C-alpha cells in the first residue's frame with residue numbers, strides 16, 4: 539500500500555515543471571473526477587483543464603469553476619459541453635479539443651455509473667452505461683492519442699474496476715443485447731474486462747503513453763443511486779444497506795482525489811512523471827516497465843495474474859475487433 543502521507547508528499551512535488559499542462563477530464567463534473575480536478579488545481583501549478591460535461595451540468599459547474607480560480611488563479615478551466623454517452627458527440631468534443639491543442643498530457647475518464655437498473659439504450663443503440671464506461675472512453679483515447687504522444691509523461695486513467703477482472707466474459711454477446719444477458723453484476727464485469735483488454739492493447743501499441751485502469755474502492759459519490767428506479771426494491775436495498783456501508787467505509791472525497799492525482803502524475807507507474815523513490819508498480823504483464831497498470835484504491839498494482847492470461851488468449855482479439863466495428867464510424 540502507498541500510504542496517504544506518501545501520496546500527499548508526492549503530490550506536493552507537482553509544480554509548473556511536473557504538472558500536466560493540458561488535462562482533459564470526462565466525468566469531472568461529479569465524484570472522483572471532480573475531486574481529482576480539485577486536487578490538481580490545488581497544487582497551484584499552471585494547468586489548462588478541459589472539463590467535459592453535459593448541458594444539465596453546465597450551470598452547477600460555473601460555481602465550481604469559480605471556486606477553482608480562487609484556489610489557483612494560474613489554472614485555466616475550459617468548460618466543454620458534450621453529451622458523451624453518444625459517440626457522435628464524443629467525436630465532436632474531441633474535434634473541439636484537437637482544434638485548440640497540439641498536445642494533451644493527461645486524460646481522466648470517469649463518466650458512467652453502475653448498471654443496476656433496467657437496460658436502456660442511447661439513440662445510437664448502445665446500452666447507456668456501456669457507452670459511458672467503455673465505448674466513449676475508448677473513443678476519447680483513440681482520438682486524443684496523437685496529442686498524448688506529444689507530451690513528455692502522458693497518462694490515461696480510466697476509473698472503473700481495474701484488477702477485479704474475472705475469466706467470465708460473454709464473447710458471443712459483447713454488448714449484452716440478448717434477453718437475459720444484461721444484469722448489474724454481469725454488465726459491470728463485462729465492461730471492466732472490455733476496459734482492461736482494450737487498454738492493455740493500446741498500451742502495448744503506444745509505449746510512450748502510460749495507461750491506468752483504476753478501481754477506486756468505495757467513494758461516497760451517490761454513483762450507485764444513478765441507475766436504479768428510485769421506487770424499486772433495488773433502490774431501497776441500496777439506500778438501506780449499501781449506502782450506509784459505503785458511508786462508513788468509503789475513502790474520503792479528499793483522499794480519493796489525492797490518490798487519483800498521485801496515480802495520474804507519479805513515476806511510480808511506468809517511470810515517467812513526478813519522481814518516485816519507492817517501489818515501482820508492476821504492470822499488467824507483470825513487469826516493472828511502462829504499459830497498463832491495474833491500480834486499486836490503496837494505489838497498489840496487480841497484474842491479476844490468474845485471470846489475465848486467459849482473457850488475453852480468448853477475449854482480447856474479439857473485444858478489439860468488435861470495438862473497432864462499433865467505433866469505426868466515429869473515428
Ligand SMILES: NC(=O)c1ccc[n+]([C@@H]2O[C@H](COP(=O)([O-])OP(=O)(O)OC[C@H]3O[C@@H](n4cnc5c(N)ncnc54)[C@H](OP(=O)(O)O)[C@@H]3O)[C@@H](O)[C@H]2O)c1
Pocket residue numbers: 564565566567568569570571591592594595621622623648649650651652666670671697698699753754755756757758759760761762764
Ligand atoms: N464511487 C464508487 O464507489 C465507485 C466504485 C467503483 C467504481 N466506480 C465507477 O467509477 C466511475 C466514477 O465514479 P464516481 O463515483 O466518480 O461517479 P459519479 O460521481 O456518479 O460521476 C459520474 C460521472 O458520469 C457522468 N454521467 C452520469 N450519467 C451520465 C449520462 N447519462 N450522460 C453523460 N454523463 C453522465 C456524470 O455527469 P453529471 O455530473 O452530468 O451527472 C459524472 O460526471 C464510474 O464509472 C463508477 O461506476 C465508482
